[in-house]
Amino acid sequence: MSLQISLDEGPARDVALTRLGAGPARLWIDGREYVGQLLPVGGGFEIQLDDRTERIWLVVDRDTVFIHAFGRVWQAQVTDPSERSGADAHAADVITAPMPGMVISVAASVGEPVAVGQVLLVIESMKMQSEIVAGRDGVIERVHLRVGDTFDRGAWLVQLQSLEADQGAQP
Amino acid sequence: MRRIASRIDTSTDAYRRNRETNLALAADLREKIHTARYDRPARALARLAERNKLTVRRRLELLLDPGSPFLELSPLAAMHAYGGEAPQALIVTGIGVVSGREVMITAGDSSLKGGSWYPLSTKKIVRAQEIALANHLPVVNLVDSGGAYLPLGDEIYALGGYTYRAQCLMSGAGIPQLALVLGPSTAGGAYLPTLCDQSIMVRGTGFVFLGGPPLVKAATGEDVSADELGGADMHTSVSGTADYAVDDEEEGLELCREIVGTWTRPSKLAIDRRDPEPPYYDPDELYGIIPGDIKKQFDMREVIARIVDGSLFLEFKPAYGETMVTGWAYLQGMKVGILGNNGVLFSEAANKATQFMQLCDRDGTPLIFLHNITGFMVGREYERGGITKDGAKMLMVQANVTVPKFSVYVHASQGAGNYAMTGPAWDPRFLFAWPNSRSSIMGAEQAVKTLSEVRVANLRREQGREATEAELTQIHEDVWEYYERTSHPYHLTSELRDDGLIDPVETRNTLAMALSASLNAPIQRTPGGVLRI
Amino acid sequence: MTLPGKVLIANRGEVTVRIIRTLRELGIPSVVAYHAMERHGLAAREADKAVEVFGEPPVSAYLNGEAMIEAALRTGADAIHPGFGFLAENADFARAVGDAGITFIGPPPSAIRAMGDKIEAKRLAQAAGVPTLPGSKHALSDAEEAVAEGERIGYPVLLKASAGGGGKGMRIAHDSDGCRDAFVRASQEAKAAFGDGRVFLERYIEKPRHIEVQVLADTHGTVLALGERECSIQRRYQKVVEEAPSPLITPEVRVAMGDRAVALARSVGYVSAGTVEMVADREANFYFLEMNTRLQVEHPVTELVTGIDIVAEQLRIAGGEPLGFGQDDIRIGCHAIECRIYAEDVEAGFIPATGRLNLVRFPSGAGVRVDHGVREGEAVTAAFDPMVAKVIGYGTTRADAIESTRRALSETVLLGTVTNTSFLERVLAHPAFAAGEIDTAFLDDHPEVCEHRPATEEQQRLLIAAAALASPRYERRHTLAEPLASLGEWRP
Numbered sequence A: 001m002s003l004q005i006s007l008d009e010g011p012a013r014d015v016a017l018t019r020l021g022a023g024p025a026r027l028w029i030d031g032r033e034y035v036g037q038l039l040p041v042g043g044g045f046e047i048q049l050d051d052r053t054e055r056i057w058l059v060v061d062r063d064t065v066f067i068h069a070f071g072r073v074w075q076a077q078v079t080d081p082s083e084r085s086g087a088d089a090h091a092a093d094v095i096t097a098p099m100p101g102m103v104i105s106v107a108a109s110v111g112e113p114v115a116v117g118q119v120l121l122v123i124e125s126m127k128m129q130s131e132i133v134a135g136r137d138g139v140i141e142r143v144h145l146r147v148g149d150t151f152d153r154g155a156w157l158v159q160l161q162s163l164e165a166d167q168g169a170q171p
Numbered sequence B: 001m002r003r004i005a006s007r008i009d010t011s012t013d014a015y016r017r018n019r020e021t022n023l024a025l026a027a028d029l030r031e032k033i034h035t036a037r038y039d040r041p042a043r044a045l046a047r048l049a050e051r052n053k054l055t056v057r058r059r060l061e062l063l064l065d066p067g068s069p070f071l072e073l074s075p076l077a078a079m080h081a082y083g084g085e086a087p088q089a090l091i092v093t094g095i096g097v098v099s100g101r102e103v104m105i106t107a108g109d110s111s112l113k114g115g116s117w118y119p120l121s122t123k124k125i126v127r128a129q130e131i132a133l134a135n136h137l138p139v140v141n142l143v144d145s146g147g148a149y150l151p152l153g154d155e156i157y158a159l160g161g162y163t164y165r166a167q168c169l170m171s172g173a174g175i176p177q178l179a180l181v182l183g184p185s186t187a188g189g190a191y192l193p194t195l196c197d198q199s200i201m202v203r204g205t206g207f208v209f210l211g212g213p214p215l216v217k218a219a220t221g222e223d224v225s226a227d228e229l230g231g232a233d234m235h236t237s238v239s240g241t242a243d244y245a246v247d248d249e250e251e252g253l254e255l256c257r258e259i260v261g262t263w264t265r266p267s268k269l270a271i272d273r274r275d276p277e278p279p280y281y282d283p284d285e286l287y288g289i290i291p292g293d294i295k296k297q298f299d300m301r302e303v304i305a306r307i308v309d310g311s312l313f314l315e316f317k318p319a320y321g322e323t324m325v326t327g328w329a330y331l332q333g334m335k336v337g338i339l340g341n342n343g344v345l346f347s348e349a350a351n352k353a354t355q356f357m358q359l360c361d362r363d364g365t366p367l368i369f370l371h372n373i374t375g376f377m378v379g380r381e382y383e384r385g386g387i388t389k390d391g392a393k394m395l396m397v398q399a400n401v402t403v404p405k406f407s408v409y410v411h412a413s414q415g416a417g418n419y420a421m422t423g424p425a426w427d428p429r430f431l432f433a434w435p436n437s438r439s440s441i442m443g444a445e446q447a448v449k450t451l452s453e454v455r456v457a458n459l460r461r462e463q464g465r466e467a468t469e470a471e472l473t474q475i476h477e478d479v480w481e482y483y484e485r486t487s488h489p490y491h492l493t494s495e496l497r498d499d500g501l502i503d504p505v506e507t508r509n510t511l512a513m514a515l516s517a518s519l520n521a522p523i524q525r526t527p528g529g530v531l532r533i
Numbered sequence C: 001m002t003l004p005g006k007v008l009i010a011n012r013g014e015v016t017v018r019i020i021r022t023l024r025e026l027g028i029p030s031v032v033a034y035h036a037m038e039r040h041g042l043a044a045r046e047a048d049k050a051v052e053v054f055g056e057p058p059v060s061a062y063l064n065g066e067a068m069i070e071a072a073l074r075t076g077a078d079a080i081h082p083g084f085g086f087l088a089e090n091a092d093f094a095r096a097v098g099d100a101g102i103t104f105i106g107p108p109p110s111a112i113r114a115m116g117d118k119i120e121a122k123r124l125a126q127a128a129g130v131p132t133l134p135g136s137k138h139a140l141s142d143a144e145e146a147v148a149e150g151e152r153i154g155y156p157v158l159l160k161a162s163a164g165g166g167g168k169g170m171r172i173a174h175d176s177d178g179c180r181d182a183f184v185r186a187s188q189e190a191k192a193a194f195g196d197g198r199v200f201l202e203r204y205i206e207k208p209r210h211i212e213v214q215v216l217a218d219t220h221g222t223v224l225a226l227g228e229r230e231c232s233i234q235r236r237y238q239k240v241v242e243e244a245p246s247p248l249i250t251p252e253v254r255v256a257m258g259d260r261a262v263a264l265a266r267s268v269g270y271v272s273a274g275t276v277e278m279v280a281d282r283e284a285n286f287y288f289l290e291m292n293t294r295l296q297v298e299h300p301v302t303e304l305v306t307g308i309d310i311v312a313e314q315l316r317i318a319g320g321e322p323l324g325f326g327q328d329d330i331r332i333g334c335h336a337i338e339c340r341i342y343a344e345d346v347e348a349g350f351i352p353a354t355g356r357l358n359l360v361r362f363p364s365g366a367g368v369r370v371d372h373g374v375r376e377g378e379a380v381t382a383a384f385d386p387m388v389a390k391v392i393g394y395g396t397t398r399a400d401a402i403e404s405t406r407r408a409l410s411e412t413v414l415l416g417t418v419t420n421t422s423f424l425e426r427v428l429a430h431p432a433f434a435a436g437e438i439d440t441a442f443l444d445d446h447p448e449v450c451e452h453r454p455a456t457e458e459q460q461r462l463l464i465a466a467a468a469l470a471s472p473r474y475e476r477r478h479t480l481a482e483p484l485a486s487l488g489e490w491r492p
Helices: A163-167 B013-038 B042-050 B056-063 B119-135 B150-172 B187-194 B213-220 B226-230 B232-239 B249-260 B283-289 B300-304 B347-363 B380-384 B387-400 B415-420 B444-463 B469-486 B489-494 B504-518 C013-025 C042-046 C058-062 C065-075 C091-099 C109-116 C118-127 C143-153 C176-194 C251-267 C299-306 C310-318 C398-410 C421-429 C457-470
Strands: A002-007 A013-020 A025-029 A032-041 A044-049 A052-061 A064-069 A072-079 A094-096 A101-106 A119-125 A128-133 A138-143 A156-160 B070-073 B091-098 B101-108 B139-143 B177-181 B184-186 B198-202 B207-209 B244-246 B312-316 B324-331 B334-341 B367-373 B405-414 B430-433 B438-440 C007-009 C030-034 C049-052 C079-081 C157-161 C171-173 C199-203 C209-217 C223-235 C238-244 C272-280 C286-292 C335-342 C359-361 C368-372 C387-395 C413-415
Touching: A002 C457, A013 C457, A025 C457, A032 C457, A044 C457, A052 C359, A052 C413, A052 C457, A064 C413, A064 C457, A072 C421, A072 C457, A119 A138, A119 A156, B013 B283, B013 B504, B056 B091, B056 B101, B056 B139, B056 B249, B070 B119, B070 B504, B091 B119, B091 B249, B091 B504, B101 B119, B119 B139, B119 B150, B119 B504, B139 B187, B150 B177, B150 B187, B177 B187, B177 B249, B184 B187, B187 B198, B187 B207, B198 B232, B198 B249, B207 B226, B213 B226, B226 B232, B232 B244, B244 B249, B283 B300, B283 B504, B300 B312, B300 B324, B300 B334, B300 B367, B312 B347, B324 B347, B324 B504, B334 B347, B334 B504, B347 B387, B367 B415, B380 B387, B387 B415, B405 B415, B405 B504, B430 B489, B430 B504, B438 B444, B438 B489, B444 B469, B469 B489, C007 C013, C007 C065, C013 C030, C013 C042, C013 C310, C013 C368, C013 C387, C030 C042, C030 C065, C042 C049, C049 C065, C065 C079, C065 C091, C079 C310, C091 C109, C109 C118, C109 C286, C118 C199, C118 C251, C118 C286, C143 C157, C143 C176, C143 C199, C157 C176, C171 C176, C176 C199, C209 C251, C209 C286, C209 C310, C223 C251, C223 C299, C238 C299, C238 C421, C251 C272, C251 C286, C272 C310, C299 C310, C299 C335, C299 C368, C299 C387, C335 C398, C335 C421, C368 C398, C387 C398, C398 C421
Parallel strands: B101 B139, B139 B177, B177 B198, B184 B207, B198 B244, B334 B367, B367 B405, B405 B430, B405 B438, C007 C030, C007 C079, C030 C049
Antiparallel strands: A002 A013, A002 A072, A013 A025, A025 A032, A032 A044, A044 A052, A052 A064, A064 A072, A094 A156, A101 A119, A119 A128, A138 A156, B070 B091, B091 B101, B312 B324, B324 B334, C157 C171, C157 C199, C209 C223, C209 C272, C223 C238, C238 C335, C272 C286, C335 C387, C359 C413, C368 C387
């Protein structure tokens, strides 16, 4: 497993870890290999890394590891670089209707910059209202429907400017 | 178990000569493997880079757990075929660790010939699939092949179909399969990712379609881009043919790791284990032990002492049928039964082997066969003693044991002896060969003698004359050349008659990986007592 | 005359737990009034009885005097201890408690009221012979009067809200223009914070020391001074490190300060525990600042050096008992230092922090006292004051006390939020602190104590390795089993 860890909001460092049975683990910090082990000792822990050993206290809260060591508290933030911010840069330019229905409200206008997750339309279908949100950041190219319009599944609802247009043509 | 007492004298000339010879062979093997893996024209590598494609080696690095072992299979496949234009048969197969799970990996190498499948590529994939099936290894396919190499289509077609059937069979057997599509998967190739449980496609380079845009244009006149026809987004959002679309290879490989990490771990076969321990004797001494001459004998116990944990071995029936060494040892902590040749097979030796295999089978102990066999003993006395009958018993029991079998060609492996010792046709889970070894239906010398005698007898019978010296020399040369060439380990491994050539000092780790992999498959033992035969 | 039969503590957190401890020692049942957020808190758990009080935002529950009195009546408590903060210096509350037939453990409402008005308090202090800083005699009517007074007294001057506290409505002016500006801002701030825009000014001492005298007064006319506390290490006008005795104060000055403080307390008919706060210059000239009519956060240092349980004395006094000792019995027997542990981000400018205290370990052993009100797993929220605990170290000499306190701080483990623990350790480790060279500008003069010492590369590696090995993101099931583990990166 290769993730990134930053200490007290410092620079992120690449850290890979392979556990070996019940014994120590191999760790790679910025590509350099170490052998390490975290052993529970009297309610706290002992961290061993190569030939260094240190008694520490440690607690994990979601992606943050709080460590009391060297007389103070440190916060290590574990992040997975493969996790995107939620935006999918390749989300289609055209947002289509997931089901047939009617437009209840329009919250986007042509030329408006929108952020991923931003509500563009509210539609009603089968007595259920649902929000149509932007699949990526972008600029509204066209809104194909008006309030009260009905549409079929797959109908084009909103179109974003293509990324090539946003960023200049790519080879 | 007691430590084997080595009798090797490392100060003798013979030892030094052997060592030189075998070190040279090992160095040549390493160089050949390195060339097969990495020697690519700069323009081929540049072309990959242009398309944001990684080399197959880099892909493997990113896929495998850091710090974990990888056992590559048949790295020299096709080395003597196709004028050398398809090194490794353009596909890498091997057993590695992904997210803590042992998996079979097949990875297409499109740096040459677009990663086309040659006949030996197909054979290599089929062998990888066989191993996956037999050992219940999940499969990760890194798909990057232009499809069958059409000029040799006939040699590919029938066996090629088996690769897809094998996928269906694996699925039926509960073996998970994953594909990462890194190139075009056209026609039959489209089924490879599609028959997997899950598949990932890389945007822009990964395509899946039965017919590519040119074929569609020719067939129906339809103008369609590759992306529309079978791109990552189309297949993951419209057709559902694939499951995940990723932006680049790195992301795809990371996702592979993530998906493999969700697979249920198999419960491994419970065999007897203890803490691993290196051999007491230095495996490096193997180089000096193995004679440079294929006809020369050596004590197989010296090899065993340099492979097993602590060089500890409990020899079974040590005083009976002495040309066969049998006994128990631990290899990287796993208990194994070892059968090694110490000469020609006599009835007693064959019977001892048969009894030992039954013991191990009942006990659930995997079997390792260390080959140095020229065959069963021939002659009137031995035929009268039922040597054929005893050989048949050995074959019968060997073929039907349910424990995993592993073969290593340590030296010679010829004739029916190869069959008895679990040759390629006898379903070894894995078969590896040393670079000094030779394997053929009989030894070159015997073949020359036998064929010369046949020729002389024919001339006498049909033309009533003796063979001339020139004729005899010609026969001698032809037969000698043929046998020398086809019994050579490079030829055999090129033709995929084994799962790879290994440096003798790597035997221990290679077998450990193979053993570990084999424990993923359950075994169903048939009840029955052990016969003292 | 008897001790109260049952005491309701109208407070929360650390001080509530502290009061419960003494109540338990004296065999008095305790009642805690808690807000729902603290239902599972240490205070509610330690109390003999806990009753819920309501309010939104949650602090308002603890500021609701009526509810507290009602809770006391309902639970049969015959006395209320207000702790500090919240209702502790609310004269109306003290009066209402008495009107309800309940004993208020603290001074009479009149004394609270007299000292609550800064201008009035200063006048009373002058009358009692406590030195005061030259300043305006009454609230300033406008900016021009402020400028005139400033010129009369001489700059720099400090403008203060009459109803103020905690640094709000305080401004320093170095000249007339600054004074005009400071008046406007101070009165606006005071109006916003206290609903009372009255502002006065007095001479400002550059880099003053903050020294206060603890007094105890019973209902029989005995008023004693329990020595001083040095509280000069402050951040954002709030004390973070307090000690007793002050390294500045000689026995003679101690007697003089004590005498003046006792005289002031006596002049307002003071009863119970109270604190006369002073500022001192480098020559130990001291001037009246204000009187706090309640138990003080930093009271433990006085308890440790005098051996007197101030809360127990408050309870006895409330029960009408006379103090069982005289001024001559009070000896300063050792040195004690208190560090306030706050959930706050020191580097970001002492910004309050929140988080769940997933792991809590307090120090123990010789020379250490910890007063705290938290339980492991409890959240520190923005709803209340971010003080988590007080770690107090003591010893025969000041150096011993510093050593004990530093050890105690290094053994204080609070994981799950940011705390100021290492900052406190750096303060105590500073040579200027060791030399007793402390004043309220300590942090301005030694800004390095506010900065983390960065970890060495080797320490960073250990920490990162520990984080990786502990984080569930590195899936624990991804373990390389034997024989693969022994093989390592074997890739022939």
